[in-house]
Amino acid sequence: IAGITQAPTSQILAAGRRMTLRCTQDMRHNAMYWYRQDLGLGLRLIHYSNTAGTTGKGEVPDGYSVSRANTDDFPLTLASAVPSQTSVYFCASSDTPGGGSYNEQFFGPGTRLTVL
């Protein structure tokens, strides 16, 4: 039972480069999310998807894009990385948007990204 996996675990990237962070879940959850967490702060929502084929913008979407071609995968792409995108990125999923009756989201282990 894997739950949610993210790849890579960590990455150092030169500014201006393109990067895709991968996220896969095996729980057949409908909703998926991408958050970033900067040092000492809470998580901020970047993009979300309520179901395969749909996406929406969160609190901090600029510089990021997502796609949801199927239920399991929700990649996050940085088209041209900038140093301010240095952060830890968490992918999450929930059975229904917002987490259903118990509002529970399941989080992946995170990707630590450094943009130089």
Next chain:
Amino acid sequence: GQSLEQPSEVTAVEGAIVQINCTYQTSGFYGLSWYQQHDGGAPTFLSYNALDGLEETGRFSSFLSRSDSYGYLLLQELQMKDSASYFCAPPSGSARQLTFGSGTQLTVLP
């Protein structure tokens, strides 16, 4: 807009009881979630209050008062492993996205 307030740090000793408060302002309030995050780890779900009152799950309880826009997480019989950051996170918006505050860093001392 959304705003959340939690204490930034709380320190307590093993076996004690600690309460972490959360005040919020959100549009379209649905309830209040609590998540735990250990250093370097992923957030994990602790509890959710959809209605006013107390929800109990083992050593952890969570309380919500909608009229006061206030909630708290109560941790009893503290253990060293409870040292972590705790976030209140109300769902909001059409997709009930979670908004996380800056969190409360709990340190449990022996």
